[in-house]
Amino acid sequence: METYSFLREFADSWALVALTLIFLGVVVWAFRPGSRPLHDAAAASIFRHEMKPADAGRDAPAPSEREA
Numbered sequence: 001m002e003t004y005s006f007l008r009e010f011a012d013s014w015a016l017v018a019l020t021l022i023f024l025g026v027v028v029w030a031f032r033p034g035s036r037p038l039h040d041a042a043a044a045s046i047f048r049h050e051m052k053p054a055d056a057g058r059d060a061p062a063p064s065e066r067e068a
Contacts, residue, residue, distance in 0.1 A: 029035075
């Protein structure tokens with residue numbers, strides 16, 4: 001059997017099954033019970049430094065000094 005034919009048959013059968021199982025595993029892992037707090041924390045992480053920007057330099061006035 002040629003190498004190409006063997007790899008083609010393998011990709012058409014067992015590799016497809018393996019990749020389908022990996023995909024289903026990732027989907028089940030993402031939607032598992034108890035993962036909601038992790039996803040909520042990740043979604044809210046962009047708002048973590050809303051009052052004080054994370055990249056404020058040393059020369060930048062504090063948020064309370066800007067308002068005055």
